[in-house]
Amino acid sequence: MAATSLLSSCCMHMGTAPPKMAANYLSSQPFDHLKLRSFGGPESSEKLKLLHKGDEFLCRVAQVERVPSFSVGQKFQLDYVIEAQQFDRDTLGAIFEVARNMENIERSQILKGYLMATLFYEPSTRTRLSFESAMKRLGGEVLTTENAREFSSAAKGETLEDTIRTVEGYSDIIVMRHFESGAAKRAAVTAGIPVINAGDGPGEHPTQALLDVYTIEREIGKLDGIKVGLVGDLANGRTVRSLAYLLAKYKDVKIYFVSPEVVKMKDDIKYYLTSKGVEWEESGDLMEVASKCDVVYQTRIQKERFGERFDLYEEARGKYIVNQDVLNVMQKHAVVMHPLPRLDEITVDVDDDPRAAYFRQAKNGLYIRMALLKVLLLGW
């Protein structure tokens, strides 16, 4: 991939602001004993040794000059993908740039001979297939474990750390899904190879957040100044929470929360947005919000969260449906998004409208994951 071809979509996000160190966020996190790895070329490893003297952190950055565009060798060092918040807008822009290039790749062999282990402690077929497709589209190979619990504490009492130390001997990168919040970080700290968090319990699902933001940029053409309506179950959906965090990295963003009373967005996100200068408001009027927004981001009301209160569930799920009426008030350039699976919160007749972006959004997950695999295994 020529360096020049990588530069097109990125500059927009870079502006003239000095690139923030991607490592800032992470170096303040409680990583107890981090590992350093050697790098591709002798030059870059020398540079990086200097950077690391005295301060250990897992996500490293090569010295980036104050220029409006990247070139190979000057990009951020990315060693793992653990949570959406680890990315600043410059890193996001750089990843999106690579993803954009991936859209043109039918089949490639750049990862030929590389092995990805999908270590899934709970099943998530959609996410797993997306990662495995991404790896194979790039010529790489996959070791699949859909049933990793058998591997672990649940079965014989082995620690996650011991499992990781074994699996890293068999593969070049680990994609992990776990039922416990924080498991991905523990794995990343242990492993001598890159780890990607494919969802850890109620915690994070960073590649979903990345593909959501990437989709907004691809569909609307910008992220600064965007107006997004988050609709549905805002209390329990981790995707809308992660999305709110990421949108806060852009300028002049406006967020509308549209949800039944029982599943309103929690205060922590509201405080966070306010602290970052992001405008937000709550609304009970989906039609009005839809008419103003660039993005209507619908989510599924999760029945399992309501316990025995079926009445509340039924009330909540029927309240905000995206249908032809909603499409009718939406602007021509606006889109409907959804993390999938959907039940009836978007009616099937919406699918045929070009503004229905949710299947394109799912496909974008493939490009984002191809990009991450490429960057983690080969560098920028």
Added chain:
Amino acid sequence: MAATSLLSSCCMHMGTAPPKMAANYLSSQPFDHLKLRSFGGPESSEKLKLLHKGDEFLCRVAQVERVPSFSVGQKFQLDYVIEAQQFDRDTLGAIFEVARNMENIERSQILKGYLMATLFYEPSTRTRLSFESAMKRLGGEVLTTENAREFSSAAKGETLEDTIRTVEGYSDIIVMRHFESGAAKRAAVTAGIPVINAGDGPGEHPTQALLDVYTIEREIGKLDGIKVGLVGDLANGRTVRSLAYLLAKYKDVKIYFVSPEVVKMKDDIKYYLTSKGVEWEESGDLMEVASKCDVVYQTRIQKERFGERFDLYEEARGKYIVNQDVLNVMQKHAVVMHPLPRLDEITVDVDDDPRAAYFRQAKNGLYIRMALLKVLLLGW
């Protein structure tokens, strides 16, 4: 693969009769909104546009001249494999011709970079392995879901159609096993990529039917004029039903039904055969039938169909066993077939007889599936 090398085994079936349009069958089926796809070369797509003006159908055929052999570019267009009945004898002949070529391929790279998703809503290890082996023998890659129910309605209420729209973004062809009759057709209508039915509930299992007919032709050397004894559970076995449908496409076929009273062949098949001019008879004398037939097609008596009537099951299962005595009356050129798995309806000592064709039959499943994958992904 040179066009000339493909022509050997096919002519036999073509005769001088005008090739029937493979699309006839399907255009009369209730496909509501069919998709048209673009084709390989610019020439063929032009031709096909003309063909499609005003009438939409999923399985298309390029204009075939009244010549005794095919050449590349003049073959049937095959876009999916949904049910045995979709194939006419010319299409069958063309598929068998490709399968025949596959027998000589140890390892190939013609499908390098292509991705097949095996979307199995119920487990069927044998069928799945056969498809995955076929894909990998041709250099292709596989995304496996043995546990697709988790993906779907059973788990979170997603429709099959939504699942298909997601999976088609990750792969180039879908092989689906489902527990509901008709599911494969719904998937094929939705998908923008080819779908192969690997069994949908009590419905169809077309690749099994194809491999059965292919095996008869490979073993006996002909299909017209063939004498086949269908033995065992004829009421519940979908393989013998599909086989009867397919055999009706050939001339001067004679079918013998040999089964315990409680699992006799149903009337619909008998009426169908009669309507197609196929001679059939029921017999209680396996020895006599075996002495006349080219093929003794044995099947397993399915215990689960008898509920609590263990007495009837025991009576049925012991009644018609293929053993050395049966072999002794069979003709030298005749063969024993079985869709597998077998219990004791064929005794183990039969295995060593060269006329025991059932393991070769299983292997033929590999060649048929290689052929279908090749044709669906690359054309003829």
Added chain:
Amino acid sequence: MAATSLLSSCCMHMGTAPPKMAANYLSSQPFDHLKLRSFGGPESSEKLKLLHKGDEFLCRVAQVERVPSFSVGQKFQLDYVIEAQQFDRDTLGAIFEVARNMENIERSQILKGYLMATLFYEPSTRTRLSFESAMKRLGGEVLTTENAREFSSAAKGETLEDTIRTVEGYSDIIVMRHFESGAAKRAAVTAGIPVINAGDGPGEHPTQALLDVYTIEREIGKLDGIKVGLVGDLANGRTVRSLAYLLAKYKDVKIYFVSPEVVKMKDDIKYYLTSKGVEWEESGDLMEVASKCDVVYQTRIQKERFGERFDLYEEARGKYIVNQDVLNVMQKHAVVMHPLPRLDEITVDVDDDPRAAYFRQAKNGLYIRMALLKVLLLGW
């Protein structure tokens, strides 16, 4: 791989003793009807026909001259891996030699186009991943069945033999895990392709035994004259039993058994060692043994073996822990090994000591399996 590059590490074990026929062991085993396969070149198959006149055995050996080193074409013929005892020390040396070469291979394509079926009748993620990684590191492909019971008798009553006859049609080599002792041998007798036993119930797990011995040689630099302490559950652990069998093939070996009273090493192994002239003793003093040994081989106390006697389990599991105190008395060159998974029988702080060899041991499993796949599919 050049023949010359294979010869380095082997000569040490060969000495000047005449190589024993690897087939000796197996020809005395109850293989009822063995299959002979054709070999690579016309020359070798001629040679082998002569060898086989009148005597059938599955593991064959080409005539080996009394020379201190091997060359291609003079090595042992290896057709399957069923039990640790099938290998004599010369064969072990030859396998270790190939494994040693595998350590230098990042990615290879020598097995490109070859298909391995992992037929697992009970789950064992660690073992399966190790084999699949080995196959893919060498460029081969994998058909995975984690759930092979569905395939078989448990589900519909098919025999293992019938399953094997089907699967051998889809693949080039079978790696099988089974819940019944002896299943692997049955599979090997049936299959026309190589079979590797990946554990059959309480029976054998030969690749674990091979990697254990390989690790000792890699870590300590020798096998003759080695002092090994086997610690923990010696009654139920098949790894320590197999290891004892294999160590008996080397000279001047001394084995210490250190275990709680309830899980002592059984008499059959003790008799066997004595009959082979291997010195052994039981000891209750882990510290003293650790100070003398080259290898402290720790194992997990298996809770499930104690039934309701939790008191005995608790007493047993706490008795012999490898911790810093044990490390302190161990010699500098000595190592700690463990088949994994471990619970708390080795404390986590031991991990950082360079003498903690258990994760390297797990990695060696990869090299051993790469070596076996290479030899079984391509020859030496």
